[in-house]
Amino acid sequence: MRKAHILKSNRNSEFPAHCIFFDVESELIMSNDKIIHKPYLIVSCYVNFETDYEDWQTFTNPQEFWIYVDTKTQKKRKTVLFAHNITYDLISSGGFRTLQERCYKITNYYEKGRVFILEMNNVEQSKKLLLLNTGNFYSGGVADIGKMFGIPKMEMDFNNPTLEQAIPYCKNDVLIIKTAMTSWFKFCQDEDLGGFARTVPSQAMNAFKHRFMTHPIYLHSNNKVFELERGCYYGGRVECYRLGKFDGKYYYVDVNSMYPFVMLTKEYPVRLVSYRKKPSFDYIRLLIAEGYLLCCKAIVNVDIPFSYIPLRYDKKIIFPIGRFETFMTTPEIIKALDDGIIESFLEVSFYEKVNIFESYVNFFFNKKQEAKQNNDIEKQMLYKLFLNSLYGKFGQKGGGWSICSETDREGSGYERVYFADIEQEGSFKWFNNIMFKLLPETESYNSFCAIAAHVTAYARLYLYDIIVKAGFKNVLYTDTDSIFVNEVGYNNIINMIDKYKLGYLSLEMMSENGITLYAPKDYVFDEKVRHKGVPEKARRINENTWEITLFPKLSTFIRANNVNQYFNVNMQKTLKRQYNKGKVQESDVIPFEFTYQEGKNCLIT
Structure with missing residues (x-):
């Protein structure tokens, strides 16, 4: 259990001084149902940022590369290694084996999604290695990153590779990731965003604590409140309101920086005041009148067909009708009280509030707009990353x-x-x-989930108001900060269209050829095709099935008892396309209905 404490400011501004950027090229060998990757080339670039010294090397023996890494790592110093999908490069090149032979021991390991962090120490020689995926900082593939920095990814014949082809190809990939990370370092240092962090959200938090935290934030240690706050922390609203193929003209509309908008314009919890069980309506109204923010568990009775009251059901967020127990934060509580939806309150925690994000959002949004006007794609993306990455750290x-x-x-x-x-x-x-x-x-030590819960609640209600203004019958689909709307609905919100203003709407796409909606994150909107979990390079077999190539994470190789040989497998992925957030009636979707019996939420079938 953590101790109650005040979120500390961050005065550190250090960045890596010694880095190695590298990439591995492999021969592909079919073995039963697996594709084995046998490395034949590694290109690396060592950079000493203190002296601006660079050392480019080419290796045809993977073991020699890791020996080189060891020799470049000075005593009482840390070398930071970067590669894009570093799990692949580390395993395929036998890095674990060679580093262990050279007396390096693992001291920290984390892998989730695109994030990979591995620390290894040679205690006898006081050497340290930190291995990071460039995907911790940049989304997309190497080609996407190269495009951002004006370095096109090269082409190569992977079926019959030669060293003459592979060396410049591999070196170009290393140049791209080196340029990307060097630019990241410079950006953070030039903007004074605190010391180096290992992921974008962590860097955003460092920046916040370093120069934008204008009011103390008190982090409590109340376990009951932790549970209540976690219950109130939902994600974005992702729903289909109609399913199938629809002809006509449709508009794909997106809210400009929706989360930063509500971070800028709303106040957030900074100190827990108290926790109560079964508070009265008068008590709740008094807390609201006195300016406190709230997290609550309540029993509600919803009878409106398009609701804003969230419910966590089967690991999803839905917005049903009927009588059920759920969790809500301040904006939902206020609206539900006005609409007479709440039957009783079971628990409540309440907080002092402050606009804690104003200076942070103003700085990064204004900088982003400036970069946009200067057509600086790189800076636009970096400022946008910081705008969208901070609030989630409070829910970590x-x-x-x-x-x-x-x-x-x-x-x-x-x-x-x-x-x-x-x-x-x-x-x-x-x-x-x-x-x-x-x-x-x-x-986590510095989490304050009530903050993150309020950010997402304000955002969901803002999107709800936009849908109501467009006309619920005119909206076919919503995903977090965007909607698909017909022409009538678009005309209803056209006065909110302004791609430059925070919180206003941008027209992302228009289709005159109709749209097809299969399920959440599974649709065809004109030329934009999205099928959840299906990579762009997947080979389509039939309407619902694709052949995809899996690139496993480290955990797969640990289970397979081989962390020194990389393999991938081809498999078929079939999309079920069964909508499970509401009842489907022909092409329309209506909300699930619940009843509350013996302390449990029960779905009415």
Whole structure:
């Protein structure tokens, strides 16, 4: 359990001094149902940012590259390695094996989605390595990043590669990631955004604490309130209101920086005042009148066909009708009180409030607009990243895989162990003679989930108001900060169209050829085709099935007992296209209906 504390400012401004950027090229070998990657080339660039010294190297023996990494790492210094999809480069080149042979031990490991962080120390020689995925900072592939910085990705024949072709191709990829990370360092230093962090959200938090935190934020340690705040923290609204193919003219409209907009214009919790069970309506209204912000659990009875009251059901956020127990924050509570939807309050926590994000959002949004006017695509993207990445850090969870001991077990693996004395199971995995234990999710040290919960609630209600203004019957689909709307609906909101103003609307696309809606994040809008979980390069087999190539994460290789040989597999992915956020009646979707019985939410079928 964490201790209550005040969020500390960040005065550090250090950035990596010694970096190695690298890329691996491999020969592809079919072996049963797997594609084995046998590396034949590594190109690297070592940079000493203190002296502006660069050292480009080419290796045809992967082991020699990792020996080079060791020799370039000075005593009492840290070398930071960057590669795009570094999991692939590290495993395919046998990096774990060679570094272990050279007495490096894992001291920290984290992998989730695009984020990869690995720390290794050679204690005897006081050397440290930090391996980071450039995907921690930039989305998309190397080609996308290269386009941003004006360095086109080269072409190569992967079926019959030669060193003469591969060396310049690989070197160009390294140049792209080196340019991207060097630009990232310079951007953060020029804008005085705090010391180097290992992901964009962490860098955003460093920036906030370094120069934009104008009011103290008090982080509590109340477990009951933690649970209540977590219950109130929902994601964005993603729903289909109609399904199928629709002819005619449709508009894809997006809110300009919706989360930054509500961060700028609203106030947020800065200190927990108290927690109460079963408060009266008069008590809640008094808290609101006195200017407090609230998180609550309540029983509601919703009878409007298009609702704003969220419910977490089957790991999804839905907006049903009927009687049910749910969690809400201040803006939803105020609106629900006005509409007479709330039956009773079960729990409430309330907070002092301040506009904590005003200077942060004003700075980055104005800078983004300036870059847009100067047609500076790189800076636009970087300012946008900071605008969208901060609030989620306040909702961050702790826990995950943690080193518990060294082990003499060889290879790697994963197992679940039952502890009879405490009647609990534990999950463990090991590789490179280090044992990891899966810790339960907890509040991270600097989280304040009530802040993140209010950001997303304000945003959902802002989107709700836009849909109401467009006319619910005119909106076919919504996804977090965007809507698909017909011509009547578009004309209803046309006075909100202004691509330069924060919180206004931008017309992203218009289709005169109709649209097709299959499910959330699965649609065809003119030339924009999106199928959730299907990569652009996937080969389509039929209407609902694609052949995709999986690039596994490190956890897959740990389970396979081989963290020194990379493989991928081809598999078929079939989209079920079953809508599960409401009842489908022909082409229309109507809300699920719930009833509340014996303390449980029950779906009426």
